Amino acid sequence: MSTQLHDALIAWRTLLGDEAVEQAPEHLKSAQTATFESQNEVLAILTPRLTAHIPPCLRIAQQHRVPLYPISQGKNWGLGSRVPTSKQAVILDLSHLNQIIEWDETLATITVEPGVTFQQVHDFLKKHQSRHFLAVIGGSPDASLIGNALERGDAIGPYGERQEVSSIREIVLANGEVIHPGFGHFGDNDIDGLYRWGLGPSCEGLFSQSNFGVVTKMTFWLMPKPRFLQLFFCELADLDQLEQTLARAQTLLLEEIIPRNCINFWNIYKLLARKQQLPLELLDTGQVLRWEDLPGQAPWYASGALYCHHAAHAKLMRELVEDALAPTTQSLFFFDQDSHPQLLENNPFLGIPSDENVRSTYWRKRSAPPEEMDPDGDMCGALWLCPMLPFR
Structure with missing residues (x-):
């Protein structure tokens, strides 16, 4: 340990208390573990309980030239989790500032x-x-x-x-x-x-x-909260239908018929990974799961939501989306609070959190996802890809 780090840790312990300065090897190892390989090292973890402690924490770091890496909850799974971006750093864990x-x-x-x-x-x-x-x-x-x-x-x-x-x-x-x-x-x-x-x-x-x-x-x-929330779900039979549906979706977005961030396109593997895991026989043999071998499954899917506060508006929006997407999709379904009330009870489109997407990080694990999922601790291999493309 360098003299600078040693002196900084003494100052932080004086400020925060011993219980708020963590150096136990098992905790440091956990904090420098992500869902992909990382060589960066966590030197210590600070857990302040008061916002007023943040300025002196930073002044101590600056005085002793010790890099600080702030995190909030550290759930940035697939994108680095809690691991610092520098070779060595002390984590400033803000999870207890939760008011x-x-x-x-x-x-x-x-x-x-x-x-x-x-x-x-x-x-x-x-x-x-x-x-x-x-x-x-x-x-x-x-x-x-x-x-x-x-x-x-x-x-x-x-x-x-x-x-x-x-x-x-x-x-x-x-x-x-x-x-x-x-x-x-x-x-x-x-x-x-x-x-x-x-x-x-x-x-x-x-x-x-x-x-x-x-x-x-x-x-x-x-x-x-909208008085009328309508969800829609499309099956796309091939790349031609995907291309045509994307083009029509762009028009619907530009005309603000479908709101921004209210339509998703997924392939069958993304959809399956939220609900199940790769079959063990394929995992053992290294074979590829082909969508053609999945009866009744399309290769591509689209889903989205329409938010309205008046019945007439909701009816019109549905008709416009139906007219645009039905000709280019294999099937198109609509759901609302009247036809499928259970689908709206725990729906993320209404701001209800869900960990269904987290399940997809367990796609290639041999054991089922635990009730409390921790992709870092459970050694899930995952790297989220966040591409940006012009919509054309």
């Missing part, structure tokens, strides 16, 4: 600390019988809102572009200075958190997908 600071039902906003999870917000809104919901991700229900937003993650539904429906309220810089972007630097006011840009140049973008500061407070905008 919902403010909720405004009228303005449809919720303000949280870094450790607040999607499940926590869902439970909170349900308890208070809110008319709104928070757009959720396809990952763990126990993932962090702020972590998802700062990594520029997306979500399910019209509010899926997280960066467009959130506002950074408080940042601690590397020297311990606390800044408030937007209108926050004017002190207490009613606009802070509602209009993210403030006045003049905006610095918010500097703090997403970066390590320039520790975000300790963010506001997220909530979506009103």
Whole structure:
């Protein structure tokens, strides 16, 4: 251990207490384990319990020249989990900063600390019988809102572009200075958190997908629950149907008939991996699972949702989607609260978190996914691919 790290650890223990400075080898090994190979090393784990401890934590790191790597819940599975991006670093674990600071039902906003999870917000809104919901991700229900937003993650539904429906309220810089972007630097006011840009140049973008500061407070905008939610599901027989349906979906998105982030295209393997695992006989022999050998299964699928607040609007939107997609698909089904009420009870399109997608990381495991899934600890091999392509 270097003298710099030794002195920093003494200072952190004095500040946070011994129980908040972890150096047990088994905990460090767990923190530097991801769903893919990594050689980067975790030197220690800090777990502050108060936001007020963050500035002095960062000042100590700067004084002793020790790299800090902040995480919130560390559920970034398939994209690095908790592993630092530098060769060696001390993890600043913010999972205990898990307070919902403010909720405004009228303005449809919720303000949280870094450790607040999607499940926590869902439970909170349900308890208070809110008319709104928070757009959720396809990952763990126990993932962090702020972590998802700062990594520029997306979500399910019209509010899926997280960066467009959130506002950074408080940042601690590397020297311990606390800044408030937007209108926050004017002190207490009613606009802070509602209009993210403030006045003049905006610095918010500097703090997403970066390590320039520790975000300790963010506001997220909530979506009103639709009176009429309609889900649709398409089977696509071949690549020709996929190409034609993609072209028509682009038009529906541009014309805002289907809202943004409200249509998905999956192949059969992605669909199966959410529900089951690769058959053991194929795993043992190394054979490929061919969709042609799966009776009654199409190679490609599309699914989506329509959000409406009036019956006439819902009827028209359904007709427009049906007219556009029915000619290019093998089959097209619609579901709503009247025809399939059970499908809407736990639906991510209504902000209800689900771990179904996490199951797909166990596709090649010999044992079934446990009730509490941990792809890192269960040694699942997974690397999420997040391509960006022009929609044409």
